[in-house]
Amino acid sequence: MSTFAWFSCLPEDIRRLIFEMAFEVSHRKAKQLALVSREANTWIEPLLYWRIKIDTLMNSQPLRAFIRTFRSGSKPRDFYTAHVKVVLINDYVFEDFAAEFLPLCRNIISLSSRPNHASHLEGMHIMRSLLQPDIFPHLRKLSVMLGHEDPPELLAIFNHPISRNLTHLDLDLNFSLDWTGLKQLQQLRFFSLQPVLTMWISTDHHRGGAQLRALIQDIIPCFPPKLECFIIWISEHMMRMGAYNDAIDTLANIPPVFEDIVRGHLDTRVVMAAYHKQDLPWSRALPEFDLVQEFLSHTIMLRAPKFNKRLIWDGEGTEVFWAELQRVMRQRCLGARVWRKRGFHIDIITRFHRKYHQKTQDDVKSRSKRCCQCGAFEKSNGSLTSRVLQIWFPKLFPHTFQW
Secondary structure, eight states: OOHHHHHHTSOHHHHHHHHHHHHHHOGGGHHHHHTSOHHHHHHHHHHHTSEEEEOOSSOSHHHHHHHHHHHHTSSOHHHHHHHOOEEEESOSSGGGOHHHHGGGOTTOSEEEEOOOGGGHHHHHHHHHHHOSTTTSTTOOEEEEEOOTTSOHHHHTGGGSGGGGGOSEEEEEOSSOOOGGGGGGOTTOOEEEEEEEOTTTSOSSHHHHHHHHHHHHHHHGGGOOTTOOEEEEEEOHHHHHHHHHHHHHHHHTTOOOSSHHHHTTSSOTTEEEEEEESSOOOOOTTSTTHHHHHHHHHTSEEEETTTOOTTSTTTSTTHHHHHHHHHHHHHHHHHTEEEEEETTEEEEEEOHHHHHTHHHHHHHHHHHHHHHHHTTOOOOOHHHHHHHHHHHHHHHHOOOOOOO
């Protein structure tokens, strides 16, 4: 039996799953997958149009090709309405395409609007008219860039009707907002603020740390009830200097500036993040190296070329972002420090274990005795530690992190 005949014998849902997995592994070969057969084309083609980027930042040729296909009428307009779910747009005036295409995308679930300088005014005009619940009824993830000159209804984004059903919100701004309206977003689970620019927060270590802490403390009381995580993005320079100077302060027995922010002491839902272009330059022989690595293990550090910061919810490299976020939040819930060590992790019992060691020791011993009587006691330290964590950590971390 040939390979193709064997493949044809599989159930349709299995065949489709194989092609969808192949598409996820390599988007570059997606067009080749769509040409395998008519059946495969019906599976792959909707995935090709799942995310559309009206983007001229790097290369406008892919966008030109898409516009030609769109205007040729080879596909009906309702095809785009049915299959386009994610839109990233940074150019609202390129061939006058945005105003023609966006009203068709009524079923999008994720939208990122980052207008460039040339199309900023046109972008604000289009967004003001289209960003309505009746036009985008299924929109749940929004990423927008705001400036002082934007329309008042967009600056009051927390009070905007489109925000009521949002579960993910990402704001790119260089000024502070009135955060009280954040409480009204009853469905919001993930809130991202990027980037905290040098014109807003000082790059000086101590002054910048104090300003950043004040900003976070202003926002924390306004957290909506369902919020699971608040990601605050800072510059690569601020992250590096924060890690280095905190390490130096620790070695000099000086209270670190960023420790309460990075470790989640202000609020377990607050996570610091940055995107970088190169690895840290510090040598492992330096005394502050381990402290720097420990600092960064409590943060999210993403490679800029592999991560699209303009579409953090559903863009390229998003799976890495979510994996890192999940690692940090799990680390918060378990109370363990995870050090990055050349591709593997080392779990270390932290101050939490020392603080509650005596309190948990008696409970663990009593549990161990009961387990010994039934012959089910496991002697490994990992099992013993996991029992301790299961007993005490849910009591101390009431904010559960669910995906």
